[in-house]
């Protein structure tokens with residue numbers, strides 16, 4: 001009870017709100033936090049999209065190879081399109097980029113073109 005009375009007395013005597021310096025300090029701390037967090041978030045999001053695309057393409061590649069074996073046909077662009085329509089694979093790439101099959105690999109127009117520049121090999125995280 002004594003604490004509540006002291007708080008009410010303090011609040012009654014100290015009702016001016018925040019000073020300008022306090023507001024500037026809080027806003028600058030928030031600015032620093034956002035300046036660090038937002039680029040980091042964007043980079044994590046891009047990395048996650050790329051990994052999801054790689055994994056989806058590898059799965060699609062294996063399924064397409066099985067499809068070719070089951071149908072006992074050779075690859076052609078038309079058969080790949082039929083395969084794509086038959087199984088309704090809409091979201092292979094999270095960014096919605098076009099998917100093609102070239103050199104026994106399923107390729108994403110966005111991520112594969114980006115990867116070719118730095119010469120790194122794609123790594124599969126858990127296969």
Ligand SMILES: [Zn+2]
Pocket residue numbers: 053092093094095097108109110111112
């Ligand atoms: Zn992609």
